[in-house]
């Protein structure tokens with residue numbers, strides 16, 4: 093579907109991550125985890141980029157979440173205000189939680205920074221639909237303040253026993269009491285002992301996804317148990 097829609101809200105998630113919400117046409121349907129092409133006007137004309145949909149199909153709006161890079165597309169997105177028009181085309185992609193009943197009984201999600209965007213869609217969907225799917229999210233960020241959707245995920249873990257989040261911080265402040273360091277085999281074994289039974293969803297900047305794929309290979313997770321989404325443009 094190719095359509096024009098209105099911006100309804102802009103939300104600052106962290107120092108360099110924003111979410112933009114759009115009016116969702118009644119006929120626009122998508123699977124949690126899919127992406128759309130977003131076209132915005134910048135100083136040099138129009139720019140189009142892939143962005144994952146961070147909202148869940150259970151929500152009445154459409155949302156994308158973007159890391160601000162200071163480049164023309166990111167700047168144009170950051171400048172959008174309520175009532176502005178954008179063009180969207182989609183949905184596309186197979187990095188999804190397929191089926192209303194959820195495809196897998198046990199999922200391990202590995203992500204960092206902006207890679208959270210399609211995973212947020214899947215997590216919100218699984219919780220809203222109360223799917224019989226156990227999800228553990230490992231989410232790595234430099235600082236506590238860089239954790240997007242932190243409060244929302246904490247609230248969801250309290251409401252939905254089948255969802256758990258392990259935030260890890262690589263450059264912790266002395267006040268950080270949680271897990272530290274990059275996502276590692278030790279961390280996965282400790283916080284997700286049944287990891288061999290899980291289907292893994294990995295999403296993030298290309299280099300991070302590559303290194304997590306190597307990690308899962310070392311941990312003997314079969315390739316058919318791994319789904320991945322690469323975000324180029326950040327390495």
Ligand SMILES: Cc1cc2nc3c(=O)[nH]c(=O)nc-3n(C[C@H](O)[C@H](O)[C@H](O)COP(=O)(O)OP(=O)(O)OC[C@H]3O[C@@H](n4cnc5c(N)ncnc54)[C@H](O)[C@@H]3O)c2cc1C
Nearest residue numbers: 127141142143144157158159161163165166209323324325
């Ligand atoms: C399936 C998919 C889903 C995605 N989902 C998301 C998402 O949910 N959120 C998100 O933030 N991103 C997402 N991305 C990545 C997104 O599409 C962009 O690639 C990324 O955000 C960078 O865009 P930018 O405009 O900010 O930076 P760009 O301007 O594209 O810069 C990216 C890189 O290119 C270099 N560069 C820029 N212009 C030039 C030039 N003229 N010559 C040489 N080098 C140049 C820059 O230095 C930088 O290293 C997704 C990508 C894919 C493929």
